[in-house]
Amino acid sequence: MRWMLIMQVEPEAAARAAEELDMAQVIAAMGTYNEELQKAGVFLTAEGLSDASEGFRVDFSSQPPVVTDGPYAEAREIFTGFWILEVASREEAEHWARKCPLGPGTALEVRRVNEFADFESDEQDESVREWATKAQEWRAANA
Template sequence: MKYMLIMRSTDEAEAAFADVDFEQVMDAMGRYNDEMIRAGVLVAAEGLDDAAKGVVVDYSSQPPVVTDGPYGETKELFGGFWILDVASIEEAVEWAKRAPLGGPGMKAEIRRVASIDEFPQDNEWIRKEREWRVRTGQL
């Protein structure tokens, strides 16, 4: 099963992170990612650019409203993710506990990634997506 580990942090944690040596962060993340690669569980991992450079599309109205970052008071920011292929959520939790995300306001959310096999296979759009996945080597 695949699980996504989502890096989340508060505004305060982001501000504190600005004082951390970037090379130290890269070293800690590199060692963590390498450990998952050697264990054969890492499928993908990406960090995200500064939220101030992003936009939010809010679908509460029509047409949707687009707001440029920064977003004012944010309770939590999504900073990046890992996708792991592990046997259970318990194993994903064990990997998440080892992530170099220490400090107040830092969290990892764990969510299972649904497989295409869980959707109705007779649906036209699921068939098209399956064909695309096969064609691109994803299945």
């Protein structure tokens, strides 16, 4: 099973906590965590994201969709990075999430990544299965 650990930061709380942090120690702790994930064979990928001021949001509530440049003043928490892990169970995903060296003002949302098998059910519409098959082919072609 693949699980995504989504890092969320509450900007004000994280800024207060950062005043007391040694960034070299933070980077070293995160590097050690990533290395531990790799040695355990569960690490698939991880990425950090640039500041929200460089991004934009697309709102599909209307047609055409509305594009708003970041940062997003209404956002209480900002998505700042993620890991994707391949583990055997929800409990194992929780184990690794708890070990992540994050501090005050940050949280992880942990979600299972859908697998192609999730779309192969007899209950699924044929067009859903068709697109899932195409997505599987795309992934194989880009591996």
